[in-house]
Structure formats: structure tokens, C-alpha cells
Amino acid sequence: MTQALIQIRNLHFSRGRSKIFDGIDMDIHAGRITAVMGPSGTGKTTLLKLIGGQLKPDAGEIMVDGLNVHQLKRADLYKLRQKMGMLFQSGALLTDLSVFENIAYPLREHTNLSDSLIRSMVLIKLQAVGLSSAHHLMPSELSGGMARRVALARAMALDPMMIMYDEPFTGQDPISLGVLVKLIRDTNNALKLTSIVVSHDVDETLSIADDVKIISQGKVVAAGTKEEIKHSDSPWVRQFIDGQADGPVPFHYPGDTIEQQLLQDIR
Amino acid sequence: MKALINSVSRLGRGTIFLSKILAGIPQLFLRFQLVVQQVYSVGVQTLFITLIAGLFVGMVLALQLYYTLTTFGATDTLGMIVDLSLVRELGPVVAALLFAGRAGSALTAEIGLMKATEQLSGLEMMAVDPVHRIIAPRFLAGFISMPLLAAIFSAVGILGAYSVGVDLLGVDSGAFWSQIQAKVDFYDDVMNGIIKSVVFGFIVSWIAVFEGYDCIPTSEGVARATTRTVVHSSLAVLAMDFVLTAIMYQ
Numbered sequence: 001m002t003q004a005l006i007q008i009r010n011l012h013f014s015r016g017r018s019k020i021f022d023g024i025d026m027d028i029h030a031g032r033i034t035a036v037m038g039p040s041g042t043g044k045t046t047l048l049k050l051i052g053g054q055l056k057p058d059a060g061e062i063m064v065d066g067l068n069v070h071q072l073k074r075a076d077l078y079k080l081r082q083k084m085g086m087l088f089q090s091g092a093l094l095t096d097l098s099v100f101e102n103i104a105y106p107l108r109e110h111t112n113l114s115d116s117l118i119r120s121m122v123l124i125k126l127q128a129v130g131l132s133s134a135h136h137l138m139p140s141e142l143s144g145g146m147a148r149r150v151a152l153a154r155a156m157a158l159d160p161m162m163i164m165y166d167e168p169f170t171g172q173d174p175i176s177l178g179v180l181v182k183l184i185r186d187t188n189n190a191l192k193l194t195s196i197v198v199s200h201d202v203d204e205t206l207s208i209a210d211d212v213k214i215i216s217q218g219k220v221v222a223a224g225t226k227e228e229i230k231h232s233d234s235p236w237v238r239q240f241i242d243g244q245a246d247g248p249v250p251f252h253y254p255g256d257t258i259e260q261q262l263l264q265d266i267r
Numbered sequence: 268m269k270a271l272i273n274s275v276s277r278l279g280r281g282t283i284f285l286s287k288i289l290a291g292i293p294q295l296f297l298r299f300q301l302v303v304q305q306v307y308s309v310g311v312q313t314l315f316i317t318l319i320a321g322l323f324v325g326m327v328l329a330l331q332l333y334y335t336l337t338t339f340g341a342t343d344t345l346g347m348i349v350d351l352s353l354v355r356e357l358g359p360v361v362a363a364l365l366f367a368g369r370a371g372s373a374l375t376a377e378i379g380l381m382k383a384t385e386q387l388s389g390l391e392m393m394a395v396d397p398v399h400r401i402i403a404p405r406f407l408a409g410f411i412s413m414p415l416l417a418a419i420f421s422a423v424g425i426l427g428a429y430s431v432g433v434d435l436l437g438v439d440s441g442a443f444w445s446q447i448q449a450k451v452d453f454y455d456d457v458m459n460g461i462i463k464s465v466v467f468g469f470i471v472s473w474i475a476v477f478e479g480y481d482c483i484p485t486s487e488g489v490a491r492a493t494t495r496t497v498v499h500s501s502l503a504v505l506a507m508d509f510v511l512t513a514i515m516y517q
Contacts (some may be wrong), residue, residue, distance in 0.1 A: 092389030
């Protein structure tokens with residue numbers, strides 16, 4: 001197994017009174033695709049924001065490439081972020097810039113490359129996601145799948161060491177879904193990246209993941225390689241992978257039973 | 268009590284936010300194109316409503332004053348009174364209220380939607396500070412545009428008053444202009460009006476960008492923030508106008 005590019009130790013994070021993470025430990029290995037899966041609302045996106053230093057944990061630490069993300073000075077954090085690409089669920093493209101300008105944006109901000117070199121680089125990135133002919137379009141003219149592919153090209157613009165994908169498959173038609181699955185796999189292999197895919201789309205995510213972590217109710221309830229997870233007999237894993245309505249994550253929202261509630265009405 | 272704590276906390280967040288914006292302004296001189304683009308969308312696009320409003324305010328002032336001044340046989344002073352009203356009070360205040368309604372609300376909605384669609388987070392993850400690249404140019408553009416809009420409002424208002432007073436109601440054209448020339452002081456009246464509009468531009472732009480940046484990133488959150496921008500900046504403009512007038516014309 002390769003060394004861990006990201007090490008998460010004893011991570012605690014709360015939002016108001018609700019505890020999102022209650023002492024999570026996790027290693028993300030370099031060169032692999034790690035899927036972080038779990039039911040909606042378990043804090044998968046929050047985990048990416050914590051890794052990217054956009055949120056601060058209540059306790060615990062996150063080491064990325066040997067650096068403690070939350071103890072870095074702002075300038076150092078920004079330097080580290082240049083090595084971290086992130087694909088947001090919505091694409092997060094700047095709506096007042098064309099596809100070309102969106103991808104050129106990080107290059108213009110962080111490099112002194114000439115316009116002709118930037119143009120070549122942008123077109124190469126767009127070619128990689130199959131959209132080099134769409135460089136003149138505005139984000140409002142793109143379909144959801146195309147927007148995510150452009151966002152992926154933008155995330156790759158600075159040749160990062162890792163890319164974080166936030167729910168890349170949500171709301172995609174089967175063709176876009178197939179394209180995205182292929183792109184994530186190919187990008188990771190070709191650029192020798194480390195990828196973290198946060199998702200609850202079981203089939204698509206398992207088809208490309210090397211490692212899988214399942215989080216639920218603030219804890220990592222299962223972790224292992226894809227094969228280990230597929231054949232796990234843990235009730236948490238089985239409920240999630242098989243899509244069972246009831247199990248460790250209960251069907252009924254916790255609280256009074258229906259009998260108690262009806263009796264309260266009578267009294 | 269909870270509302271009070273919330274208000275104080277928002278004021279604190281707003282002040283810290285303002286200090287970050289101000290810290291980002293020197294960098295903007297290297298990328299002045301960003302400010303120029305925003306002056307267009309914040310200032311130039313507010314120009315039409317300012318011109319129309321200024322014209323009508325000047326025309327109504329002339330009408331109202333003419334009928335009152337006729338009673339005293341003092342219609343020659345019409346131009347001077349209209350000019351003083353516009354330059355000292357109505358120009359800066361009404362232009363600021365229009366600015367809050369047109370440009371302030373647009374700024375809040377734009378920034379709020381950028382937050383809701385994760386564009387601001389996206390910039391942060393690209394190692395670009397959204398306060399420096401998105402917020403500071405908009406704030407500076409608002410600050411620059413406001414005094415210019417107020418000056419245009421007053422100028423057009425005076426022309427509106429001239430057209431009604433002189434062309435329609437028969438006030439003497441020479442008296443209209445010479446009274447203005449004689450009684451309106453550049454420093455006491457015009458400069459004080461400009462200072463007011465600079466202060467209003469600062470307040471409205473600050474409130475607008477802060478409300479957008481601080482909003483809850485949902486449709487309802489953005490709608491509420493936009494409403495708050497218009498209400499809070501209008502009230503702040505009126506309150507500051509009283510304070511500034513009290514200081515300036517003791």
C-alpha cells in the first residue's frame with residue numbers, strides 16, 4: 001500500500017448542536033481513488049471542506065502532504081490549495097466568464113504564463129474532458145454534465161496532486177454518468193493523482209474506487225478496499241450497499257413512538 | 268435579548284469583513300480593470316433611473332416652490348432654493364436611496380447567489396481570496412459611483428427646475444442662474460453635498476456586499492438579504508444624513 005497523502009486523526013466537528021464528526025480517523029493513500037460514502041446528511045461534503053481548510057474542526061487534525069491544514073498560515077494554506085483540485089456538486093463555474101475563461105482563471109491568477117501558452121493549456125484540458133469545441137460557451141449554455149466536465153478541467157488546470165469530487169454523479173443522465181465515471185478513472189491514472197470521491201451513488205462509485213470508507217452518524221463505520229467492502233457482512237455496510245430501508249440507520253426518525261404520540265393527543 | 272446579541276454579532280462580523288475589504292483595496296490598483304467593470308454594472312446601469320428621478324424631483328421642486336414664492340413675490344430666488352435643496356440634501360439622499368434600491372440590491376443578490384452556487388467556495392479552493400477578487404472591486408465601484416451619481420442627480424434636477432421654472436412658468440432666466448451663482452457656496456454647499464454622498468456610498472456599498480457575503484445560501488436567504496440591504500441602507504442613509512447635516516451646518 002502506498003503512503004497516506006491525507007491523514008485524518010480524531011476529527012471532531014459540530015454544527016450548532018448537531019455533531020457531524022465524532023472522532024474520525026482516516027488515511028487517504030496517494031495514487032488511489034478513495035470513495036467516501038454514506039447516507040445524505042452524514043457530513044461527506046463537510047469532510048471535503050475540512051480537508052480543504054474551508055472549515056475548522058473542533059478537535060483533531062488533518063495532515064495533507066505532511067502539512068497540518070488547520071495550522072497553516074493563510075499564504076501557506078493558499079499554496080497548498082493550488083495543489084488541491086475540487087469539483088463541486090454544482091460545478092461552481094463563474095457565471096460571468098466563458099468556459100475558456102473559467103479554466104484560464106486559476107492559470108492567470110497563479111502563473112505568469114503568456115496568453116498563447118494559457119490558450120494552449122486551456123484547450124488541452126478541455127480536450128481531455130471532450131469539450132475543446134465548447135470553449136466559447138457561457139456556463140448558462142451548458143448541461144449539468146457538461147458543467148461538471150468543465151469544472152473538472154478547471155480543477156486540473158494547475159496540475160494538482162489530488163482532486164476532491166463532491167457528489168459528481170448526482171442528477172446525471174446515464175450518458176453523462178458514464179462519461180464522468182470514465183473521466184475520473186482516466187484522470188486519476190493518467191495524471192497519477194489522488195482522488196477522493198464523495199458520493200452515495202453506490203454502483204458508479206464502487207466501479208471506480210480503489211478504497212472505500214463508509215461514514216454514518218459521525219463515525220467511520222467501515223473502511224477497506226473495494227472488494228472488502230463489497231463482501232463485508234457488517235450490517236452498516238449491507239444496509240448501505242444493498243439499499244435496505246431499515247437497519248442500523250433506522251427507517252423511523254428517532255423520537256416518541258406513534259402509540260405514545262396518539263396517546264398524547266387523547267390526553 | 269437574542270435579537271440584540273444577533274445584531275451586535277452581525278455588526279462585529281460586518282466590521283471585520285470591512286477591514287478585510289479595505290486590506291484588499293491596494294491590490295486592486297494592479298487590477299483596476301476589475302473595478303472598471305464593476306463601475307459599469309454598479310454605476311452606469313444606475314444612471315438611467317438617477318437621470319429620470321433627478322429630472323422629476325427638480326421639476327416638482329420648481330412647481331411647488333414657484334407657487335409658494337409667488338405669494339412673497341420672490342420667484343427670482345427659485346433657482347437658488349432648488350439648487351441648495353438638491354446640492355445639500357436631495358441630491359445625495361435621494362440618489363443614495365435609489366442607489367440602494369437599484370445597485371445595492373443587485374450587489375447583494377449577485378454575491379448571495381455566488382455563495383449559494385458555491386462560486387465563492389470554488390474561488391477559495393482555487394487559492395483565490397473572494398474578498399479581494401469579488402467583494403473589494405464591487406465595494407470600491409459603489410464608493411466611486413455614488414458621489415458621481417449624486418452630482419448627476421443634482422445637475423439634472425437643476426435643469427428640470429429650469430425647464431419648469433423658466434420655460435413654463437416664466438421666471439427670469441438671468442435671475443435663476445445669477446441667484447445660484449451668488450448664494451450657493453462651493454465649499455459650504457457643494458463640497459458638503461459631495462462629502463455626504465461619499466459617506467452614503469461607503470455605507471450602502473458596505474451593507475450591500477456584507478449582506479450578500481453573510482447571507483444564508485438558499486433562495487430564501489438571498490431574498491431576505493436583498494430586502495435587508497434596501498431597508499438597512501435606506502435607514503442608515505437617512506440617519507447619517509441627519510448626523511452629517513447637524514455637524515456641517517452648526
